[in-house]
Amino acid sequence: MEFKKLALALAIGLSLALSGCGDDGDDGVAGTPGQNGTPGQDGAPGRDYTEVNSWYTSASAAVSRASTTNFNETAGAAKNVILFVGDGMGISTLTAARILEGQLAGEMGEDHRLSFETFPHVGLVKTYSSNQQTPDSAPTMTAMVTGVKTKDGLVSVSDAAVRSNCTSGQGQELVTSLMLAEMAGMSTGIISTARLTHATPAATYAHSVNRDWEADSNMPAQAITDGCKDIAAQLIDFSYGDGIEVALGGGRSYFTPNTTQDPEYGSNGRRRDGRDLTAEWTSKYSNSAYVWNRDQFLAVDTSTTDHLLGLFEPSHLQYEADRADDTAGEPSLAEMTSRSLDILKRNDNGYFLMVEAGRIDHAHHAGNAARALHDTIALSDAVRVAIEKAGPDTLILVTADHSHVFTIAGYPTRGNPILGLVRGNNADGKPAAGYDTDANGMPYTTLGYANGPGFGFGSDPMNQDDQRPDLNLYDVTSIDFRQEATVPMGSETHAGEDVAVFATGPGASLVSGSIEQHALFHVMARAANLVARAEAAQP
Amino acid sequence: MLRSLLTATSLLLALPAAASFCPDQPATGSWGLSYQLDNNGQRSGTLEILRHGSDTALYNPDRQIGEWWVLADSKRPRFHRLFGEQQRRIDYTTGDLRALGVNVNIDSIESFAMAPLLSHLKAGDAVADCPAARHYSGEINGSHYEVNWHSALKLPLLLETRKAGQVRRWQANALINEPTVNQRFGQWLDFQPTDFADIGDMETDPFLAKLITQGFIEHAHPTAYNSDGTVISSEGDHAGHGH
Numbered sequence A: 001m002e003f004k005k006l007a008l009a010l011a012i013g014l015s016l017a018l019s020g021c022g023d024d025g026d027d028g029v030a031g032t033p034g035q036n037g038t039p040g041q042d043g044a045p046g047r048d049y050t051e052v053n054s055w056y057t058s059a060s061a062a063v064s065r066a067s068t069t070n071f072n073e074t075a076g077a078a079k080n081v082i083l084f085v086g087d088g089m090g091i092s093t094l095t096a097a098r099i100l101e102g103q104l105a106g107e108m109g110e111d112h113r114l115s116f117e118t119f120p121h122v123g124l125v126k127t128y129s130s131n132q133q134t135p136d137s138a139p140t141m142t143a144m145v146t147g148v149k150t151k152d153g154l155v156s157v158s159d160a161a162v163r164s165n166c167t168s169g170q171g172q173e174l175v176t177s178l179m180l181a182e183m184a185g186m187s188t189g190i191i192s193t194a195r196l197t198h199a200t201p202a203a204t205y206a207h208s209v210n211r212d213w214e215a216d217s218n219m220p221a222q223a224i225t226d227g228c229k230d231i232a233a234q235l236i237d238f239s240y241g242d243g244i245e246v247a248l249g250g251g252r253s254y255f256t257p258n259t260t261q262d263p264e265y266g267s268n269g270r271r272r273d274g275r276d277l278t279a280e281w282t283s284k285y286s287n288s289a290y291v292w293n294r295d296q297f298l299a300v301d302t303s304t305t306d307h308l309l310g311l312f313e314p315s316h317l318q319y320e321a322d323r324a325d326d327t328a329g330e331p332s333l334a335e336m337t338s339r340s341l342d343i344l345k346r347n348d349n350g351y352f353l354m355v356e357a358g359r360i361d362h363a364h365h366a367g368n369a370a371r372a373l374h375d376t377i378a379l380s381d382a383v384r385v386a387i388e389k390a391g392p393d394t395l396i397l398v399t400a401d402h403s404h405v406f407t408i409a410g411y412p413t414r415g416n417p418i419l420g421l422v423r424g425n426n427a428d429g430k431p432a433a434g435y436d437t438d439a440n441g442m443p444y445t446t447l448g449y450a451n452g453p454g455f456g457f458g459s460d461p462m463n464q465d466d467q468r469p470d471l472n473l474y475d476v477t478s479i480d481f482r483q484e485a486t487v488p489m490g491s492e493t494h495a496g497e498d499v500a501v502f503a504t505g506p507g508a509s510l511v512s513g514s515i516e517q518h519a520l521f522h523v524m525a526r527a528a529n530l531v532a533r534a535e536a537a538q539p
Numbered sequence B: 001m002l003r004s005l006l007t008a009t010s011l012l013l014a015l016p017a018a019a020s021f022c023p024d025q026p027a028t029g030s031w032g033l034s035y036q037l038d039n040n041g042q043r044s045g046t047l048e049i050l051r052h053g054s055d056t057a058l059y060n061p062d063r064q065i066g067e068w069w070v071l072a073d074s075k076r077p078r079f080h081r082l083f084g085e086q087q088r089r090i091d092y093t094t095g096d097l098r099a100l101g102v103n104v105n106i107d108s109i110e111s112f113a114m115a116p117l118l119s120h121l122k123a124g125d126a127v128a129d130c131p132a133a134r135h136y137s138g139e140i141n142g143s144h145y146e147v148n149w150h151s152a153l154k155l156p157l158l159l160e161t162r163k164a165g166q167v168r169r170w171q172a173n174a175l176i177n178e179p180t181v182n183q184r185f186g187q188w189l190d191f192q193p194t195d196f197a198d199i200g201d202m203e204t205d206p207f208l209a210k211l212i213t214q215g216f217i218e219h220a221h222p223t224a225y226n227s228d229g230t231v232i233s234s235e236g237d238h239a240g241h242g243h
C-alpha cells in the first residue's frame, strides 16, 4: 500500500521533472583549487508548489545532490577557514529570518533559504558552558576557538580560573585557532558588528578572566597591578606570527585615551593609560591603515595594505536596519567580509577569518525581533560573499554561540507576514477572513518571547481579561515594534537549547549529528591541520 | 481624603495670583528649574529640569536618579539613565531607543511634555507678579489642567492636574545656577558607563542584574504624561509608555 503510493508519486514526479523547476541557487560549480567557483544561480521566485509533486522532485533532487557532495576530508585539506558566528542566532531566528528575507523578495517565504542553508552539512550544537546550562558569549566562543569549555564570563582562559580574579587566570590561557593560524604563517582576520573587544571577537585573540575588561578603565586597579591587560590592548599587542591582518568592527572608544574626543560624536575615549591604540596599530605594522568610516574603508587599497584596523563606532556598530542613517557611514558586514578576503587571500599559506553578526543578540535582548532578523539577513549576505570569494579550498562554518527565548507561534497560513498577526486557515484550508485570537478574543503575533521587556505595554490600552494589549491598534510589522513577552523582565534572556552549525568545503562532513560546541575547534583544526602547521613553522 | 481634596481645591482657587517665584531668562545656556511636587496637598518630592546647551536632564536630587537627553543631533537623539547612589550610568544610542520603540519629541522632553499640550488649553491672562508667565487652563482627556507657562523659558512655573479627585501639583521654586548645572553634568560624565545594549549580557553584575529582572528599561519615555495627556507619575521617575 505505502509502496504503491510512493511509486505513483515517483511516476508523476518524474514527468514534472521534465518540465523543470526553479531551484534555490545552490548549484554553484566548484572551481579548481586557488580559483573561485562559479556562483550558483538563484531560482525563479514564486515557485508554484500547488502542484504537489514538485515537492517530491525538488526534494529528490536535493538528496541526489547531497549524495554526490564529496569533500576532501584529509587532515589539512582546507587551506583556509572562515568561521561565521551569529550572536544569539538560535534556530527560530534562522527560520524567521529566512521567511522575512523571502517575503521581502515577494515570495511566500517559508521555502526561501538563507545563503548558508544551502550548505551540505549541518549539526546540532550543545552550547552549555562548564558552569551554566544556558551560557553567555564568552565561554561559547572560547569553546569554538580553543576546543574546551570554560565558565561564563571567561575569555579563552580555562575553567580553572575564577571570574574577575586576575591571578587565577595566569597560566590558564588557552591557545586559539586564530593564534595557531598566525603561528602557521597564515593570515588572520576578525570582523564584528559588535565592539572588537566584545566577548565573541575577543575570544579569538585575547585572554581575560572577565569579558568586561575591554579597556583599562573597566578593570580594577589591582588586576592591572597583578599584570592583567585589557582586551583592546591585547588586540594591538598581539604577538603571534606577523600579527592580525584585518580587524574591523566597533569599539573605537576602548582604543583611544579619555583625553581625546571621538571624531564622529565628540565623546571622550575610555582609556586611562593614555595609549592611542589606533596610532599604535599603524606604527607597529608597515603597510598598515586605520579607518573609522565607510568612505575611508572603501578607499583602502586592499592589494597593498597588509594590516587594516577599522573601528566604525565608539561602541557597537549600528543595527543593520539603522546603518544607512549613521552619521559618518558604516560598511555592511558583507562589505567588511569582502574586502577582508581581498587582503587575506594574498597569503599563499591561507587564512583564518572570524566574522560575527554581533547585534542579533542585542535586538533580541530588547525584545525587538525585526532588528534581530535584519541583522541575521545581513549575516547571510556576508556568507554569500564568502561563498563566492573564498574558493573550494576553504572550510566555511556558520553557527551561533547560543539561542534566545524567541518563538514562532500559532498556525499562520502559508505566506502570512512573519512579523504580522497570526491569520490561520479556514475549514477549507484557505486563509481565514480574520485573525486568530486568544481565549479572550484578542489577536497575537507569530513572533514572541518567553520573557523580556515586551510584557504589558506600559499605560497603553490593555485588554483587562488577559492583560494583553489590543494588537489591532498597533503596527506590529513596524521595525520598532516590540513583540510580547510572557514573563516581565527588563531584558530578554538567552536560551539553552541547541543551535545549528552549517558547513561547506574541505572538512565539512566532520560537522554532523549532535555535537559539542568545543568540537567545532577540532573540526577547524583538523580540516586545516592547524596544530601541525603551527608546530612545523616554529623555528 | 475629603480634607486633602478641600486643601487642594483651595490651593487651586488661589492659583492665578500665587506667583511669588518669577525667574528671568538666564543669560547662559546652563541653567535649571527646581520643582516641588505635591500629591493631594502632601509634599511628594523634588524634581529638577536642567538645560545644558542642547542637552536636557530631569533629576531627582532626593533619590539621585536622573534622565539625560543628548539632543544636539535632533534626528539622532541619545539618552543616559543616571543612578547617583551607585555612580552608574546607562547609555542608550539612537538605535537602542529605536529598538525600544521610544518616540523622541524634543519639545516634550524640554517642557515636561507640556508644550505640545498648550494648544489644547485655553489661554488666560498674564500671571500676577510675573508678567513673563501666562495662565492656561482646560480639560484634556478627562484631566483638568491649570498651568502658569513661562514663554521665554518654555517651561511651566506651575502645573496642576486634577483627575478623579487626585490633585497633582508641580511648583517651580528656584532657579538653578550655571555652576550647579555644570557640576551635575560633569559628575554624571564620571559615572561608570554601561551600554544599554550590553545589559542583557551582564547578568553577573548585581546592579545590572536587578535591572534585567525587575526592568526599568523599556519605560524610557521621559515625560510625566502618557499619550492621553494623563499624568502617570508625580514621583519624578517619569515612567511612561514606550511607543
Ligand SMILES: [Zn+2]
Binding pocket: A088, A361, A362, A365, A494, B200, B201
Ligand atoms: Zn546576549
